[in-house]
Amino acid sequence: MSTQLTTPVNRQSAEALSRSKGEPDWLGALRAKGAELAETLEWPKPQKTRIDRWNLNAIGVYKPQTTVSSTDELPEAVRNLSGEAPAGLIVQRNSGVVLKQLSAELQAKGVLFTDLETASREHADLVQKHLNTVVAQDENKLTALHSAVWSGGVFIYVPKNVEVELPLQALFFSDDVEASFSRHVLIIADSHSKVTYVENVVTDYSDTAEAQSLVQQAVVEVIVKPGAQVRFAAVHHMAENVIDLTTRRALIENDGRMEWVIGDLHDGHTLSDTQSLLKGNGSTSDAKVISIGKNKQQMNLTTGAVHFGRSSESGMVTRAVMKDQATAIINGITKIEKGATKANGQQTEKVLMLSPKARGDANPILLIDEDDVKAGHAASVGQVNPEQVYYLMSRGISKQEAERLIIHGFLAPVVSEIPIKAVREQLQQLLERKLEV
Amino acid sequence: MATQFVIDGLKAAIENKEILKGINLEIKGGEVHAIMGPNGTGKSTLASALMGHPKYEVTSGAVTLDGEDVLDMATDERARAGLFLAMQYPSEIAGVTNSDFLRSAINARREEGKEISLIKFIRQMESKMKELEMNPEFAHRYLNEGFSGGEKKRNEILQMLLLEPKIVVLDEIDSGLDIDALKIVAAGVNAMRSEDRGFLIITHYQRLLGYIKPDFVHVMMQGRIVKSGGPELAERLESEGYDWVKEELGIVDETVGQV
Numbered sequence: 131m132s133t134q135l136t137t138p139v140n141r142q143s144a145e146a147l148s149r150s151k152g153e154p155d156w157l158g159a160l161r162a163k164g165a166e167l168a169e170t171l172e173w174p175k176p177q178k179t180r181i182d183r184w185n186l187n188a189i190g191v192y193k194p195q196t197t198v199s200s201t202d203e204l205p206e207a208v209r210n211l212s213g214e215a216p217a218g219l220i221v222q223r224n225s226g227v228v229l230k231q232l233s234a235e236l237q238a239k240g241v242l243f244t245d246l247e248t249a250s251r252e253h254a255d256l257v258q259k260h261l262n263t264v265v266a267q268d269e270n271k272l273t274a275l276h277s278a279v280w281s282g283g284v285f286i287y288v289p290k291n292v293e294v295e296l297p298l299q300a301l302f303f304s305d306d307v308e309a310s311f312s313r314h315v316l317i318i319a320d321s322h323s324k325v326t327y328v329e330n331v332v333t334d335y336s337d338t339a340e341a342q343s344l345v346q347q348a349v350v351e352v353i354v355k356p357g358a359q360v361r362f363a364a365v366h367h368m369a370e371n372v373i374d375l376t377t378r379r380a381l382i383e384n385d386g387r388m389e390w391v392i393g394d395l396h397d398g399h400t401l402s403d404t405q406s407l408l409k410g411n412g413s414t415s416d417a418k419v420i421s422i423g424k425n426k427q428q429m430n431l432t433t434g435a436v437h438f439g440r441s442s443e444s445g446m447v448t449r450a451v452m453k454d455q456a457t458a459i460i461n462g463i464t465k466i467e468k469g470a471t472k473a474n475g476q477q478t479e480k481v482l483m484l485s486p487k488a489r490g491d492a493n494p495i496l497l498i499d500e501d502d503v504k505a506g507h508a509a510s511v512g513q514v515n516p517e518q519v520y521y522l523m524s525r526g527i528s529k530q531e532a533e534r535l536i537i538h539g540f541l542a543p544v545v546s547e548i549p550i551k552a553v554r555e556q557l558q559q560l561l562e563r564k565l566e567v
Numbered sequence: 568m569a570t571q572f573v574i575d576g577l578k579a580a581i582e583n584k585e586i587l588k589g590i591n592l593e594i595k596g597g598e599v600h601a602i603m604g605p606n607g608t609g610k611s612t613l614a615s616a617l618m619g620h621p622k623y624e625v626t627s628g629a630v631t632l633d634g635e636d637v638l639d640m641a642t643d644e645r646a647r648a649g650l651f652l653a654m655q656y657p658s659e660i661a662g663v664t665n666s667d668f669l670r671s672a673i674n675a676r677r678e679e680g681k682e683i684s685l686i687k688f689i690r691q692m693e694s695k696m697k698e699l700e701m702n703p704e705f706a707h708r709y710l711n712e713g714f715s716g717g718e719k720k721r722n723e724i725l726q727m728l729l730l731e732p733k734i735v736v737l738d739e740i741d742s743g744l745d746i747d748a749l750k751i752v753a754a755g756v757n758a759m760r761s762e763d764r765g766f767l768i769i770t771h772y773q774r775l776l777g778y779i780k781p782d783f784v785h786v787m788m789q790g791r792i793v794k795s796g797g798p799e800l801a802e803r804l805e806s807e808g809y810d811w812v813k814e815e816l817g818i819v820d821e822t823v824g825q826v
């Protein structure tokens with residue numbers, strides 16, 4: 131029996147690659163362990179989506195990248211995506227980070243913003259202590275495999291009491307379908323610090339490359355120390371041949387706050403799982419997700435909040451528009467553990483179907499082991515309301531424009547909440563593009 | 568050419584149930600027609616059929632606006648041709664702000680590249696809102712969402728003022744309005760009265776017609792206009808109800824489409 135059949139890496143290859151990149155021994159050992167675990171663990175089994183039918187092993191091969199000195203040297207299609215990034219910018223091309231910038235002001239304040247490979251050498255104490263603590267290696271085959279193969283990535287550390295006003299930005303793009311494109315993001319916000327991080331995940335292939343599958347694996351771990359606040363915004367819009375497997379998770383300590391804004395506008399199969407672990411008393415989280423599915427795209431989008439802390443609060447909103455024959459399974463999981471008294475978890479999932487062949491499932495799940503709590507959910511799957519279209523048309527607005535207004539109106543409660551204007555506008559443009567017939 | 572709106576033998580059905588049984592009515596620019604009639608006699612159906620609501624099927628008859636075949640047009644084309652219906656139950660549309668909606672409606676009447684400038688639009692909208700004593704905040708609220716009954720009606724009139732239609736159908740614009748709001752809305756309508764604009768006002772109450780003097784009053788029963796007259800007809804209906812009309816015409820059940 132060959133392990134190659136089920137897993138694209140093994141202990142030896144993971145260790146060898148780590149050594150060739152000059153990574154510290156502890157990381158090499160971690161990667162080796164991940165590769166080994168991947169051989170025995172199972173793929174995650176998200177509700178109602180057979181991801182085992184996706185080409186999950188097409189993770190590409192590690193290819194070193196040449197660094198650039200400014201965004202001007204990037205391909206035209208991705209050059210302007212981050213706009214001005216005065217605070218800091220990291221650009222990853224395929225397997226490796228090619229550009230890193232951090233303002234002198236933030237450097238002086240002790241903020242660390244670099245690729246995770248560099249951080250594992252230069253800030254080994256911090257990285258080793260926190261890596262894989264929020265998303266464990268041995269959860270499933272995906273997390274194990276990822277821990278073995280990730281490259282590039284982002285590391286953010288914000289020291290105690292430091293507030294980073296402007297967003298730190300990252301751009302991840304793939305323009306080589308044979309190269310691996312799997313990043314790991316580790317964010318540590320120390321006590322009473324504050325930071326906003328925005329990432330853009332895109333592809334720029336020639337038409338011929340689009341025939342080949344590539345898995346984009348991403349794991350995001352966020353550690354929110356007491357009283358800290360982290361805002362995380364991500365926009366994914368890769369080509370159809372890319373399979374997006376993204377796991378985001380935050381661990382939130384006392385009175386910490388985590389905000390997620392996710393634009394799942396990817397054109398290919400998507401497994402997107404965004405969770406907040408509300409460990410601390412008084413910790414809060416908020417997740418807003420929008421998605422548009424088209425063609426034969428399959429999407430499984432989960433938001434989750436697990437309450438451990440007393441008086442912890444979570445809010446989750448997902449809105450998805452499904453076109454053509456796209457399928458979306460949307461799960462909201464609010465879990466309140468025993469002892470999390472006065473916790474409050476609220477969630478809403480709404481799907482708007484634009485085609486009779488599209489499929490949408492909204493699954494609100496409340497798992498509650500404590501009496502003294504509040505929890506609520508609302509879920510709906512529906513079509514564009516013909517009465518509304520008629521009303522708008524009765525004012526002279528064309529049918530097409532009426533539907534456009536209604537669809538944008540459906541997504542507006544999430545879009546309008548996006549904290550950063552540039553991201554909001556970019557998202558708006560992407561929405562327009564993906565909604566066009 | 569003065570506005571001329573002609574409804575000729577209009578029959579319409581919903582779910583294969585005939586509701587309108589042949590409506591004849593001619594409205595010229597400058598005229599105000601009122602339609603009164605008991606509940607369930609087809610008044611709103613007439614309004615919906617004129618506007619082209621997808622649920623109502625016109626089975627025979629003709630409607631023309633300045634000689635153009637209205638029934639041949641889609642709802643949005645009817646609106647752009649100059650027809651306006653203030654609905655009895657306006658839709659709520661979450662996520663679409665009132666001002667975005669209004670601007671889209673205005674721009675729908677203009678050629679591409681000749682859209683109204685934002686400044687000009689805001690100035691127009693704000694001045695009309697002021698006329699209607701609407702809180703400016705309503706511009707930024709989602710369209711009709713959470714509006715009170717009276718606020719929705721005022722918002723319908725705001726649209727009428729901004730869109731300047733040729734033929735205005737008001738379906739129970741007075742329902743849900745308090746006394747002051749009724750006066751404001753009536754003033755808004757009166758300000759729009761002109762030689763090239765005609766009105767069809769559906770109402771249950773003489774009170775509105777006290778503020779907006781109609782030239783003609785029609786009574787609708789059983790999906791037909793069964794009696795027409797001047798403003799005095801509305802006054803008599805207000806004081807005596809419909810029994811005398813039914814008696815005069817030998818009508819027992821005035822409703823339509825009931826099984």
Ligand SMILES: Nc1ncnc2c1ncn2[C@@H]1O[C@H](COP(=O)(O)OP(=O)(O)OP(=O)(O)O)[C@@H](O)[C@H]1O
Binds near residue numbers: 582605608610622824
């Ligand atoms: N969508 C519909 N589905 C089924 N029946 C309908 C529908 N719309 C109207 N009807 C029926 O058609 C008849 C006429 O209704 P319409 O709304 O035109 O009355 P109306 O004169 O406007 O009454 P009101 O004074 O109460 O507003 C009623 O019996 C009504 O139930």
Ligand SMILES: [Mg+2]
Binds near residue numbers: 610611612655738
């Ligand atoms: Mg009615």
